[in-house]
Amino acid sequence: MTPRKSVLILGATSDIARATARRHGARGDALILAGRDSHRLADEAADLRLRFGVPVEIRLLDVLEPDSFAAFVDGLPVLPDVVICAVGLLGDQTAAERTPVLADRIIRSNFTGPAAVLALVADAMAARGAGVVVGISSVAGDRGRAANYVYGSAKAGFTAYLSGLGGRMAQHGVRVVTVRPGFVRTRMTEGLRLPPLLTATPDEVARAILRAEAGGRADIYVRPIWRFIMAVIRSLPDSLFRRISS
Amino acid sequence: MKAEGWGRFPRIDGQLVSGWDEMAVLRRIAAGGSMIACGARRSYGDASLNPAGMLSMVPMDRLLDFDPATGLLLCEAGVTLADILDVFVPRGWFPAVTPGTRFVTVGGAVAADVHGKNHHRDGGFGAHLAFCDVMLADGRVIRCSPDRDPDLFAATLGGMGLTGVILRASLRLRPIETAWIREDIFRSSGLDETLDLFGRLHDRSYSVAWIDAFATGARIGRAVVMTGDHAGLDELPAELRQAPLARTVRRLPAVPPGCPSWLLNRASVRAFNEAYHRLARPRRRLSALDSFFHPLDAVPAWNRLYGRRGFLQYQCVLPRTAAAAGLRRLLAETAGSGWPSFLAMLKPLGEQGMGLMSFPMEGYTLALDFPAAEPVFPLLRRLDAIVDDHGGRLYLAKDARMDAGMLRRGYPAVDRFQEIRAAYGSCGRFGSLQSRRLDL
Numbered sequence: 135m136t137p138r139k140s141v142l143i144l145g146a147t148s149d150i151a152r153a154t155a156r157r158h159g160a161r162g163d164a165l166i167l168a169g170r171d172s173h174r175l176a177d178e179a180a181d182l183r184l185r186f187g188v189p190v191e192i193r194l195l196d197v198l199e200p201d202s203f204a205a206f207v208d209g210l211p212v213l214p215d216v217v218i219c220a221v222g223l224l225g226d227q228t229a230a231e232r233t234p235v236l237a238d239r240i241i242r243s244n245f246t247g248p249a250a251v252l253a254l255v256a257d258a259m260a261a262r263g264a265g266v267v268v269g270i271s272s273v274a275g276d277r278g279r280a281a282n283y284v285y286g287s288a289k290a291g292f293t294a295y296l297s298g299l300g301g302r303m304a305q306h307g308v309r310v311v312t313v314r315p316g317f318v319r320t321r322m323t324e325g326l327r328l329p330p331l332l333t334a335t336p337d338e339v340a341r342a343i344l345r346a347e348a349g350g351r352a353d354i355y356v357r358p359i360w361r362f363i364m365a366v367i368r369s370l371p372d373s374l375f376r377r378i379s380s
Numbered sequence: 381m382k383a384e385g386w387g388r389f390p391r392i393d394g395q396l397v398s399g400w401d402e403m404a405v406l407r408r409i410a411a412g413g414s415m416i417a418c419g420a421r422r423s424y425g426d427a428s429l430n431p432a433g434m435l436s437m438v439p440m441d442r443l444l445d446f447d448p449a450t451g452l453l454l455c456e457a458g459v460t461l462a463d464i465l466d467v468f469v470p471r472g473w474f475p476a477v478t479p480g481t482r483f484v485t486v487g488g489a490v491a492a493d494v495h496g497k498n499h500h501r502d503g504g505f506g507a508h509l510a511f512c513d514v515m516l517a518d519g520r521v522i523r524c525s526p527d528r529d530p531d532l533f534a535a536t537l538g539g540m541g542l543t544g545v546i547l548r549a550s551l552r553l554r555p556i557e558t559a560w561i562r563e564d565i566f567r568s569s570g571l572d573e574t575l576d577l578f579g580r581l582h583d584r585s586y587s588v589a590w591i592d593a594f595a596t597g598a599r600i601g602r603a604v605v606m607t608g609d610h611a612g613l614d615e616l617p618a619e620l621r622q623a624p625l626a627r628t629v630r631r632l633p634a635v636p637p638g639c640p641s642w643l644l645n646r647a648s649v650r651a652f653n654e655a656y657h658r659l660a661r662p663r664r665r666l667s668a669l670d671s672f673f674h675p676l677d678a679v680p681a682w683n684r685l686y687g688r689r690g691f692l693q694y695q696c697v698l699p700r701t702a703a704a705a706g707l708r709r710l711l712a713e714t715a716g717s718g719w720p721s722f723l724a725m726l727k728p729l730g731e732q733g734m735g736l737m738s739f740p741m742e743g744y745t746l747a748l749d750f751p752a753a754e755p756v757f758p759l760l761r762r763l764d765a766i767v768d769d770h771g772g773r774l775y776l777a778k779d780a781r782m783d784a785g786m787l788r789r790g791y792p793a794v795d796r797f798q799e800i801r802a803a804y805g806s807c808g809r810f811g812s813l814q815s816r817r818l819d820l
């Protein structure tokens with residue numbers, strides 16, 4: 135089987151990323167898994183190879199180390215057709231309020247780190263004249279909430295960055311897609327009480343990502359109801375928003 | 381978080397965390413307290429329930445290695461047999477042992493040392509394991525096998541999660557030429573004839589009988605006996621030979637959540653049993669793997685058929701010499717009780733194997749389904765007495781109600797099992813509602 139496409143996944147050990155990799159594997163796409171835990175990456179890679187018989191490569195990447203990004207991109211086995219970034223860190227809001235380095239870490243993990251790597255890959259794609267960039271952001275970035283505004287503001291920055299990058303890339307044949315999953319049952323949300331109707335499975339997010347790669351809107355909400363909810367939430371006056379979101 | 385087994389009885393409220401990876405399992409174990417690992421919750425009763433803490437191993441579902449030279453597959457405990465079939469049947473491999481549903485995890489299959497329709501010939505799930513990795517209460521991971529830490533291996537196999545958390549297992553797949561089974565169907569008019577058929581058909585790879593639980597008098601134990609062997613390529617008609625390993629998986633609509641329990645009433649079930657026996661024409665046919673091994677999987681969530689109160693499966697095994705007498709009494713007691721079983725299955729079993737708490741023994745196993753209604757419990761106690769009288773025992777993977785005495789009488793290795801658990805530091809740390817009820 136000759137692979138259909140080559141797909142690079144950043145944060146490949148994330149649960150959403152795993153589901154996405156399996157969907158791509160099932161289509162016969164070749165995968166490059168990037169992350170910081172080489173053991174887990176090796177297990178994911180073995181699983182994908184066995185299940186789908188597709189070529190899978192592993193690359194180490196820590197988004198907190200921007201100095202390594204250029205070498206990371208240069209060291210890729212091929213320039214992929216699609217790059218998907220699932221890196222993220224919810225972090226501890228209360229601790230981050232008291233400790234600036236923790237807040238900084240959340241912001242770098244969700245915003246500046248992923249943004250910088252994606253920009254490098256996007257530039258290489260632009261030089262080629264084709265490619266798709268998918269960034270997983272969050273509804274938490276649509277309006278800051280007392281409960282998680284450090285994470286939310288980082289995602290807001292990431293969303294704005296992706297939208298701007300998309301604008302710059304359009305004329306070079308590169309599509310940039312922003313995905314807002316809503317709530318998803320994963321390692322990140324373990325132990326949190328999530329409303330069932332608004333909570334997607336990782337595989338649901340994966341399917342939405344594959345659809346978005348193929349075309350359509352450049353910003354997607356995995357469950358469409360979220361677009362409506364967030365439109366309402368953004369329009370609420372502060373006083374009311376604070377009361378209902380606390 | 382609400383939790384229940386496949387029988388939906390009992391239902392509890394308890395803490396459930398996910399074993400995303402080995403670190404997550406370690407974190408949960410290090411947090412202390414009593415806990416139990418769980419898989420796909422296809423065990424019927426309370427073996428996978430613990431209000432104090434449950435660890436779902438379903439997310440650990442990676443296939444890690446496969447060696448076509450030996451047929452050994454290394455995978456994580458949350459991989460399901462359904463996954464394995466999806467990936468390996470098209471390549472000509474099949475699990476050495478599969479229970480009546482493919483939606484079990486490898487961890488659950490090891491922990492219950494599950495048996496298939498080939499137990500009389502090939503032994504249980506554990507007989508085809510090269511090793512398994514178990515995380516103990518102190519966080520150590522031990523790779524145990526019949527040669528390395530054999531005590532831990534023997535206690536983990538069939539040990540219902542009470543030694544530790546199974547992380548990975550290496551299991552043997554067998555080569556197949558086609559995704560088809562050469563099936564023979566026989567009909568018997570009474571118990572002796574049924575057992576006789578099993579005796580004569582001992583060399584068949586797979587065998588099982590559906591029993592008419594409504595039959596009384598001379599018809600007690602009348603059955604439809606089904607045997608199977610993997611069909612070779614040359615046995616397929618030309619049109620199937622193009623893609624001999626392609627599966628045909630039937631999927632009917634799921635039973636909806638609010639399904640009322642009166643659907644399964646005496647009259648409808650009796651009519652079904654009567655018709656089933658009458659319509660089963662003795663014949664030979666080619667059956668698709670999935671419909672031969674996992675017929676109930678075609679109806680998602682069929683466990684809702686019994687309604688909200690849930691149901692109990694009563695599965696016992698009787699040693700060969702006592703089987704005829706014991707089965708006759710069990711079936712007579714059931715048919716006369718006013719609560720005849722909807723489904724009744726009979727299978728020959730071979731020797732127990734290495735697992736100290738493994739269910740099988742050389743003999744016959746009978747499985748009966750009952751609604752979890754008050755009057756059923758005294759009936760099951762009467763069945764317990766018959767099983768005891770004939771030197772049999774009950775299957776832990778189905779059980780939600782037996783008492784500790786019955787367990788001790790049926791499982792002579794229980795003291796050895798407890799010694800090994802103590803030696804590995806498992807007592808008090810790994811436990812379930814079931815183990816508490818059974819004084820383990």
Ligand SMILES: Cc1cc2nc3c(=O)[nH]c(=O)nc-3n(C[C@H](O)[C@H](O)[C@H](O)COP(=O)(O)OP(=O)(O)OC[C@H]3O[C@@H](n4cnc5c(N)ncnc54)[C@H](O)[C@@H]3O)c2cc1C
Nearest residue numbers: 419420421422423479480485487488491494495540541546
């Ligand atoms: C329709 C149907 C048909 C069946 N047919 C058969 C049959 O033919 N033969 C047969 O033998 N059984 C049969 N069963 C029973 C089933 O095979 C067993 O109950 C099996 O253990 C279920 O596996 P599970 O993954 O659902 O585990 P669960 O039900 O979640 O757990 C079962 C036990 O395994 C333990 N466990 C699970 N995972 C782990 C782990 N990773 N580490 C440690 N302990 C663990 C749990 O603590 C619990 O004690 C059938 C069940 C159904 C619903």
Ligand SMILES: NC(=O)c1ccc[n+]([C@@H]2O[C@H](COP(=O)([O-])OP(=O)(O)OC[C@H]3O[C@@H](n4cnc5c(N)ncnc54)[C@H](OP(=O)(O)O)[C@@H]3O)[C@@H](O)[C@H]2O)c1
Nearest residue numbers: 145147148149150196197198220221222272317318320322
């Ligand atoms: N779950 C939700 O409800 C939800 C909702 C909205 C958006 N999202 C977003 O969806 C994405 C995927 O999250 P998830 O739910 O699948 O959670 P997850 O499993 O916790 O995934 C987070 C991923 O980010 C990786 N990561 C964190 N810091 C990193 C770093 N410095 N360098 C490299 N990788 C790093 C993690 O790697 P390690 O495995 O090495 O830790 C992990 O793979 C995230 O961007 C998240 O913000 C999730």
